[in-house]
Amino acid sequence: MDADKLKIQKIESFLKQFQSYIALIIIVVVATLINIKDGENVFLSVPNLMNVLRAVSETGIIAIGMTMILILGDIDLSVGSIVGLVSTGCASLMVRNGLGMFPAVLLSLLIGALYGLFNGLCVTKLKLQAFIVTLASMNIARGLARFWSNGVGIPLAYGEGEGFAPPAFGLLQEKAFGVIPAPVIIFISLLLIFQCVLSKTSFGRKVYAIGGNKNASYLAGIPVDRIKIIAFMLCSMLSAVAAMIHAAQISQGGPNEGIGYELNAVAACAIGGTSLAGGKGTMIGTLVGAIILGLLDNVLGLKGVNSNLQLMVKGLIIIVAVFMQSERKSD
């Protein structure tokens, strides 16, 4: 009797521990089964799966930074607006100011870094809540973007000379070996790097410590403010990377791009098991969360589900996923 109970408990805890992976597997299996047509599978094909990965790589790159911010117990709502600001800025620098790819990319990253610095300083030195600070700076960034471009998108046409973007920037549209889209390579590399940062470096250890108990960390001599500022800067810089990929993908830098990205990024983190209360979360979890979101879009799209219905289904699935996570937390 006791042994049986113990067995059940063990299975339960196993299921709970890996539930986001299990959800992912279930979605893949179901998607495979319902998409068989005339012996061919439109879902389980390399081009389609690569398409899913390409589609999630922008949200995914933002979610990498968001994961760090959430583990710290803060939140960054300005990431979507930064996508708008940097995609506009980068396009403008190349097309209107005739900058080469490297200077434009570096300046774009610098814009991200400065933006994160601003968020970080407000949160740490002014001791304001991250939610409010980034809610405000979300509007500031959006306004800046529209101001910069006079409210219109800047098309990217590749070529030499005035009015053209450097062809090197177009590489972001290409596929390696004709299969793997460039954004996917960037996303996966960044994810691996930041997984390593979180789990292997002293910086990562400090992020978890501050999110777990800020007071104890401060009393143990950990520079809480500095770590938070760095994390905000990294988060905004990652958003800048996502912004450039976005601009290359749609061949345009637009001030109204990236609306709602912050919520997708938070949803990916939450589905992947990152606690919004801080102290808990992993990059791999966030990857799984981002892929689950991307697969849902893809599968519902393949089945020709009405896009409004898609939104509703996605919303409900996020609630279910996070509910299951919260059960795991109470153990």
Next chain:
Amino acid sequence: MESYLLEMKEISKSFGAVKALKGASLNLKSGEVLALMGENGAGKSTLMNVLSGSLHPDEGEILLEGVKREIKNPIQARSLGIVKIHQELQIVPELDIAENIFLGRWQTAGIGFVQKKKMHDMAKECLKMLEWEIDTRTKLKDLRIGEQQLVEIAKAISCEAKIIVMDEPTSALSEPEAGKLFHVIEKLKKKGCGIIYITHRMEEVFKISDRLSVMRDGEYIGTKEAGETNNDEIIAMMVGRSVEDQYPKRNVEIGDVVLEVKNLSFTPPKGSFKRSLKDISFNVRSGEVLGIAGLAGAGRSEVFESIVGKHATCTTGEILMDGKTMQIRSPKDAIAAGISFATEDRKGTGLILGRSIGDNISLPLYDRYASFGFMRDGKQKKDWLEYMKKLRVKAKSPAVPVGSLSGGNQQKVILARWLLTKPKVLLLDEPTRGIDVGAKEEIYLLINELAASGLAVVVISSELPEVIGICDRIITLCEGRLTGEISKEEATQEILLAAATNRKEVVEA
């Protein structure tokens, strides 16, 4: 046959494979204080959680005034007249005293408007029973832990309960506050209440209890009349062996002055309810254990916080280490100067409960264990194992989450952390709060060993026998001023208490 207010018979409860209670029994008469004794993990809290409806027993029955009852949840328990004062305070920091006392039982009129005035008047009545004068509009977050505990007690009084369970009610109280509590307990007894009292402080058990029931390893061991037993017998029943002297003897060469504090003053920022400090000067020598005694709210913790630079912008004074003036602007500087500070609130300001023992031990030293930013786990692990062994931390491995350890083991993890920083001075704020007799003794032994190794140790404790037992010299604080310095030989509880309540500043020779 005597009639009992409460009988708990053959209660068993398992958590997974762990049997927390193995047929435990307990009975309580009306108008008595029953002390429930046992080490941490003996099953006291589990048994009380069964009584208060938070846990359901696997087997056994509960009789209230001879009638068999099933207690489904805490709300039902309260309606049956059972109230529990938790060891972990159940408070809402942002609400005021009156609202906390009547939490969930707001006094309402009509369609749900809260009658604030009535609530505050009733709250004042409860506080009057505790002989505690304070504005009932004060928010709980602005009270010290000891005062918050008094609010919990007021809450129980206001429920007019028949059975009151008090789980370590005095662990955060100063002696006079505890005195007030005992006074209230006498009143409740006269009203016919039955009180189950859990504590680790032996001296107060004999002061207030009528009978003592002892538990060990989830089993009921026995019950003694308070007048017919003694300290040693109860401890022997609790630990299953006899314990000689609680405070281990020691013989240590006391060396040179390590830490000297000169004219330390602290003015709390507006809105802070911390105690201001005025002209505190003292020193500690290597090998010495210095005690700081004082009532809750006397400014004891503030002394430590000011020394380590937690409130650097509001602090003046001079800190000297080995005769050299140190500039300490933050806890980081203090650690670099060789001062380690273990706070009184293990969970709030000490540990990161979700992280492993290892991560908690190396918290201040992440940079030292990293090369080029990458953690070197091999080197860390060696130190973790060494210090876990040295401090006798009972856990399978350093990877175990620290939140799953007992209070005593958590305290040892904190000690391990602060020793690993290789300090010259160790500041310990209430190092034995809420941990059981056996673990306390281990902490005392460790403090002795540390002093013997040349460390200067400063200990804050609310338990006067403990301060007298483990310290070489004791200074007393009252309302943020230094009011006395007493050597171990002269120290008695009466002298310390007199000094700690001396409102006039003592001019030092």
